[in-house]
Amino acid sequence: MTTTLDRRTDWTAIGAAELPDIVALRRAIHADPEIGLHCTRTTEKLKAAIAGLPLEIHDSPSTSGFVAILRGGAGNGRTVLLRGDMDALPMTEETGLDFASKTPGAMHACGHDAHSAMLVGAAKALSARKDELAGTVVFMFQPGEEGHHGARFMIEDGLLEIAKPEAAFALHISPNAPAGVLVGRPGPLLASTDTVHAIIKGKGGHAAMPHDCIDPIPVACEIVTALQTHIARRVPVADPAVLTITKINAGSSHNIIPGEVALMGTLRTLSERTREATRAAFRQIAEGIAAAHGCTAETSIEEGYPVTMCDPRATALMRGVAEDFGGEDGWSPMPAPMMGGEDFSYVLREVPGAMAFIGVAQEGTDPRTNPPLHNTRMTIAEDVMARGIAVHCAVAERFLENGFDA
Ligand SMILES: [Zn+2]
Ligand SMILES: [Zn+2]
Numbered sequence: 001m002t003t004t005l006d007r008r009t010d011w012t013a014i015g016a017a018e019l020p021d022i023v024a025l026r027r028a029i030h031a032d033p034e035i036g037l038h039c040t041r042t043t044e045k046l047k048a049a050i051a052g053l054p055l056e057i058h059d060s061p062s063t064s065g066f067v068a069i070l071r072g073g074a075g076n077g078r079t080v081l082l083r084g085d086m087d088a089l090p091m092t093e094e095t096g097l098d099f100a101s102k103t104p105g106a107m108h109a110c111g112h113d114a115h116s117a118m119l120v121g122a123a124k125a126l127s128a129r130k131d132e133l134a135g136t137v138v139f140m141f142q143p144g145e146e147g148h149h150g151a152r153f154m155i156e157d158g159l160l161e162i163a164k165p166e167a168a169f170a171l172h173i174s175p176n177a178p179a180g181v182l183v184g185r186p187g188p189l190l191a192s193t194d195t196v197h198a199i200i201k202g203k204g205g206h207a208a209m210p211h212d213c214i215d216p217i218p219v220a221c222e223i224v225t226a227l228q229t230h231i232a233r234r235v236p237v238a239d240p241a242v243l244t245i246t247k248i249n250a251g252s253s254h255n256i257i258p259g260e261v262a263l264m265g266t267l268r269t270l271s272e273r274t275r276e277a278t279r280a281a282f283r284q285i286a287e288g289i290a291a292a293h294g295c296t297a298e299t300s301i302e303e304g305y306p307v308t309m310c311d312p313r314a315t316a317l318m319r320g321v322a323e324d325f326g327g328e329d330g331w332s333p334m335p336a337p338m339m340g341g342e343d344f345s346y347v348l349r350e351v352p353g354a355m356a357f358i359g360v361a362q363e364g365t366d367p368r369t370n371p372p373l374h375n376t377r378m379t380i381a382e383d384v385m386a387r388g389i390a391v392h393c394a395v396a397e398r399f400l401e402n403g404f405d406a
Pocket of ligand 2: 110
């Protein structure tokens with residue numbers, strides 16, 4: 001009979017013991033934020049923090065990401081992946097904190113500093129219990145979440161093949177949920193995120209003689225409203241889409257009809273089916289309306305993130321862990337998905353798993369009115385990172401011991 005970590009492992013105390021080092025690490029990363037796929041100073045800090053642990057490190061050739069693999073001594077063959085992202089956003093911090101960003105135009109406003117620091121805490125705590133650990137843990141430290149497809153690059157680099165996970169989990173902080181509470185839902189959690197473009201070409205000329213031109217501006221306006229008609233009348237309300245035209249570029253003066261108009265926008269959906277259908281409709285509507293007026297439309301779609309789809313068994317496992325720590329109030333079911341996106345979706349396309357939000361509202365604040373993610377004044381209650389570490393450890397332990405049958 002193998003000895004396994006038992007359910008009485010006091011992850012709360014273990015998380016609390018890791019907290020001081022993890023707060024220091026998080027602050028160091030917070031003060032020195034990096035954007036994109038190559039967060040090399042952040043990677044150095046993370047690797048220094050896990051140096052000496054019994055982990056196999058595998059670098060991502062195309063990014064500054066890496067996976068650290070912990071092979072437990074009481075292995076039953078199961079493998080679980082825990083993921084923390086590490087990149088910042090292109091915005092200037094206004095929190096006034098002692099450890100605020102030293103780089104104007106870069107800020108950890110999405111909490112990825114805390115995510116990677118909490119993952120270090122979990123790597124330390126689980127490494128200390130390696131001999132009793134009932135399987136393998138893959139810690140995925142990932143840059144480039146904020147629109148740079150970091151997870152996809154790491155998957156293409158083959159980093160999920162070295163120790164193939166059968167389940168994958170991630171936490172994302174939320175300043176708009178009570179401290180320590182986990183928030184999630186089975187099924188779609190976050191949306192797909194494509195960028196749509198159209199260039200409407202007409203014939204430019206004198207603004208006083210439109211009959212000698214083909215004015216693309218009213219055509220572009222008609223396309224914008226027709227797209228909204230499509231969303232309202234053709235997309236099922238239970239499987240929705242958001243299509244927001246965010247930019248229209250045309251013209252130079254009051255007396256010139258421009259030759260073309262450029263449109264761009266974002267398309268969000270909660271299923272691949274509606275995603276495909278709405279992409280096709282975008283092309284058909286832009287090209288068809290342009291043609292009806294003697295214009296042409298060149299359309300293109302920049303592929304964004306897939307829908308973040310949580311496996312109901314994995315969400316149930318996270319919920320069980322949250323309720324172990326916080327009782328019934330430890331888990332708050334999300335009534336509906338959010339239309340933001342997340343590149344952990346690429347991992348969840350390969351491996352069943354789940355992501356949940358963990359509330360980090362500061363004591364004495366109203367979570368509903370706190371500066372949200374991506375705000376220049378976003379702050380977090382750092383103590384909650386102890387809970388985050390505990391959740392990571394307990395989720396890994398539970399999956400390694402019982403799979404999804406916990
Ligand atoms: Zn973000
Ligand atoms: Zn984020």
